[in-house]
Amino acid sequence: MSNKKAKLLQGNEACVEGALAAGMRFFAGYPITPSTEIAEISSQKLPALDGKFIQMEDELSSMAAIIGGSLAGIKSMTATSGPGFSLMQENLGYATIAEIPCVIVNVQRGGPSTGLPTSPAQGEIMQAKWGTHGDHPAITLYPNSVEEIYNTTITAFNFSEKYRVPVVLLLDEVIAHMREKVTLKDTSEITIIDRKKPTCSAEEYVAYRADDNDNIPSMASFGEGYRYHVTGLVHNETGFPTNDNKVADKLIRRLIDKVENDIDNLSIYEDYKTNDAETVIVSFGSVSRSAKSAVNELRNNGKKVGLFRPITIWPTLEKQILEISKKAKTIYVAEMNLGQYYYEVERIAGKYCNVKKINKVNGELITPNEIISVINGGN
Amino acid sequence: MMYSNLVKKYYRINNLPHIWCPGCGHGILMNSIIRAIDNLKLDKDNICVVSGIGCSSRASGYMDFNTLHTTHGRALAFATGIKFANPNLKVIVVTGDGDCAAIGGNHLIHAARRNIDITTIAFNNNIYGMTGGQYSPTTPTGDFGTTAPYGNIDKSFDLCNLAKSAGATYVGRGTAYHASLLTKLIENGLNNNGFSFIEGVSVCPTYYGRKNKKGSSVKMMTYLKENCIDKKVVDKKPELGENKILIGELYNNSQPEYTEKYKEIIKMLSKES
Numbered sequence: 040m041s042n043k044k045a046k047l048l049q050g051n052e053a054c055v056e057g058a059l060a061a062g063m064r065f066f067a068g069y070p071i072t073p074s075t076e077i078a079e080i081s082s083q084k085l086p087a088l089d090g091k092f093i094q095m096e097d098e099l100s101s102m103a104a105i106i107g108g109s110l111a112g113i114k115s116m117t118a119t120s121g122p123g124f125s126l127m128q129e130n131l132g133y134a135t136i137a138e139i140p141c142v143i144v145n146v147q148r149g150g151p152s153t154g155l156p157t158s159p160a161q162g163e164i165m166q167a168k169w170g171t172h173g174d175h176p177a178i179t180l181y182p183n184s185v186e187e188i189y190n191t192t193i194t195a196f197n198f199s200e201k202y203r204v205p206v207v208l209l210l211d212e213v214i215a216h217m218r219e220k221v222t223l224k225d226t227s228e229i230t231i232i233d234r235k236k237p238t239c240s241a242e243e244y245v246a247y248r249a250d251d252n253d254n255i256p257s258m259a260s261f262g263e264g265y266r267y268h269v270t271g272l273v274h275n276e277t278g279f280p281t282n283d284n285k286v287a288d289k290l291i292r293r294l295i296d297k298v299e300n301d302i303d304n305l306s307i308y309e310d311y312k313t314n315d316a317e318t319v320i321v322s323f324g325s326v327s328r329s330a331k332s333a334v335n336e337l338r339n340n341g342k343k344v345g346l347f348r349p350i351t352i353w354p355t356l357e358k359q360i361l362e363i364s365k366k367a368k369t370i371y372v373a374e375m376n377l378g379q380y381y382y383e384v385e386r387i388a389g390k391y392c393n394v395k396k397i398n399k400v401n402g403e404l405i406t407p408n409e410i411i412s413v414i415n416g417g418n
Numbered sequence: 419m420m421y422s423n424l425v426k427k428y429y430r431i432n433n434l435p436h437i438w439c440p441g442c443g444h445g446i447l448m449n450s451i452i453r454a455i456d457n458l459k460l461d462k463d464n465i466c467v468v469s470g471i472g473c474s475s476r477a478s479g480y481m482d483f484n485t486l487h488t489t490h491g492r493a494l495a496f497a498t499g500i501k502f503a504n505p506n507l508k509v510i511v512v513t514g515d516g517d518c519a520a521i522g523g524n525h526l527i528h529a530a531r532r533n534i535d536i537t538t539i540a541f542n543n544n545i546y547g548m549t550g551g552q553y554s555p556t557t558p559t560g561d562f563g564t565t566a567p568y569g570n571i572d573k574s575f576d577l578c579n580l581a582k583s584a585g586a587t588y589v590g591r592g593t594a595y596h597a598s599l600l601t602k603l604i605e606n607g608l609n610n611n612g613f614s615f616i617e618g619v620s621v622c623p624t625y626y627g628r629k630n631k632k633g634s635s636v637k638m639m640t641y642l643k644e645n646c647i648d649k650k651v652v653d654k655k656p657e658l659g660e661n662k663i664l665i666g667e668l669y670n671n672s673q674p675e676y677t678e679k680y681k682e683i684i685k686m687l688s689k690e691s
């Protein structure tokens with residue numbers, strides 16, 4: 040008999056369930072629509088699991104607190120929306136350079152500024168990668184259903200633990216607030232990755248010396264007897280600041296390489312009927328659901344159309360996009376912004392096929408019919 | 419270089435000498451923290467020192483504990499995460515007047531309000547040292563800074579009053595001159611199960627001193643010696659406190675601590691299930 044539990048869950052609820060299944064036991068946040076349920080449900084569930092919830096005074100401190108929680112050895116998460124995500128950027132960069140695993144959920148709403156608080160938008164594709172200053176790695180994941188939110192949240196924690204990076208989970212307001220059936224997995228079916236811990240003695244521990252095979256240093260928690268220094272300044276292997284140009288160069292390149300050299304293990308996507316497709320729609324989140332309906336309908340009318348749906352948004356799935364561009368005549372990038380992911384696709388595919396945009400920024404979803412009429416009009 | 423046993427025991431000798439200017443008060447304040455820890459015989463592995471950004475905040479790198487040098491103003495928020503995640507850790511925050519009262523002012527009042535068991539030591543040199551002498555929230559009205567070339571028109575904060583009114587349960591002020599008093603206050607702060615705020619009045623001869631014609635470091639220290647008065651004395655003879663810097667224990671009022679209150683919730687839920 041299966042132990043699987045089928046449940047009707049809201050997207051934000053599924054995010055918390057996924058996080059708890061992944062081992063999240065520390066949440067710090069500040070309320071903001073449309074992410075607030077994630078904080079509310081965490082506040083209810085965490086103490087019953089011996090976990091911790093704290094409502095901080097703002098998003099700057101929420102991001103700081105989860106870094107502290109993670110350094111103390113507890114898997115940590117925060118959730119926010121555009122205005123809060125902007126406030127988190129400096130400390131998100133801190134987590135990147137100090138290599139502190141944590142998960143940041145951004146349930147997007149219309150921007151800029153206070154924007155359209157209760158309407159869907161996909162305006163933070165570029166911010167998820169470039170919101171914090173300087174060159175740095177980024178891992179960003181983007182699910183498109185409630186069940187996928189559950190699974191992808193687990194993956195977000197696993198990636199953050201494995202690579203020691205802050206992972207951004209982008210959600211759409213409509214999916215965060217929608218209810219769908221979710222099959223919660225049995226613990227035995229879930230793969231959990233925990234950060235690599237030092238196996239050497241405290242005397243031998245060099246906090247930021249990366250292993251050759253994966254470019255990732257092992258991480259001791261504060262209080263475990265490995266006394267070391269953590270800083271947002273450029274630092275050498277011991278963790279202490281330095282202005283040495285060679286060390287700076289090596290550090291920044293290693294931080295990026297540890298993620299980008301392992302792209303094959305980070306690449307999650309759905310490839311739907313692209314094999315023979317002359318026209319391919321690229322889209323993610325809620326828009327990809329409209330795109331899939333459009334593909335089905337256009338196929339019914341004999342058009343060779345497919346959908347490529349990146350779930351891993353950053354790092355960019357260059358290999359897959361390139362492959363599609365060599366087979367298709369036209370790629371339409373459909374997104375609820377004025378063309379952000381479009382620039383990535385155009386950069387990679389532009390030499391081999393036409394790359395066009397389907398965009399909307401009025402707070403409404405892109406419907407299947409809108410996609411269909413653009414494609415029909417454009418062919 | 420010959421180091422004392424105290425230095426060998428608690429400092430990261432490989433990272434010395436420190437970056438502070440000759441005559442800076444910050445080193446004396448840092449040493450008061452070390453002496454307090456030594457006097458209390460705390461376990462080095464169990465101590466976390468968290469700092470922000472500034473000359474003062476560089477202290478964390480020299481001290482041989484679990485140390486976290488964070489972003490400007492945010493030390494208390496990082497420290498809150500550490501303490502809440504693992505309440506067994508002894509968490510100390512080292513910050514500057516700009517770090518804790520300007521950019522980080524909100525985190526200071528909220529950490530105090532929660533009464534979370536963190537001992538904060540604010541190195542107050544009345545100026546932004548690291549960025550070269552701009553006025554800070556504790557620069558006295560009328561004083562000069564590189565961004566107050568015509569005299570500062572802002573009113574200044576009394577950091578201790580601020581922390582006390584926000585909810586800190588132990589508050590005290592020492593100075594770079596009154597170092598043994600400062601050590602004692604830090605010890606008391608570390609013993610207080612709640613949010614403790616200790617101001618260490620520092621001297622910055624390089625910027626504050628030069629901009630305001632305060633003379634050498636020795637002169638600035640002499641000023642501290644002659645212009646501070648212990649609260650205990652003033653309590654008996656208030657007239658002696660006029661125009662003086664009040665030092666000593668300023669407030670001590672134990673209250674339930676934040677992480678312990680949360681533990682009660684966890685306990686209640688575990689009984690229910």
Ligand SMILES: Cc1ncc(C[n+]2csc(CCOP(=O)(O)OP(=O)(O)O)c2C)c(N)n1
Nearest residue numbers: 471472473474490514515516517546547548
């Ligand atoms: C977000 C941000 N803004 C500004 C700075 C520049 N900055 C670095 S230290 C500092 C002031 C430090 O003053 P204080 O906290 O009083 O410490 P001191 O150097 O005087 O010891 C400033 C403004 C920064 N590092 N980060």
Ligand code: SF4
Nearest residue numbers: 438439442473547622
């Ligand atoms: S600038 Fe001022 S505060 Fe900074 S090290 Fe020099 S004397 Fe100390």
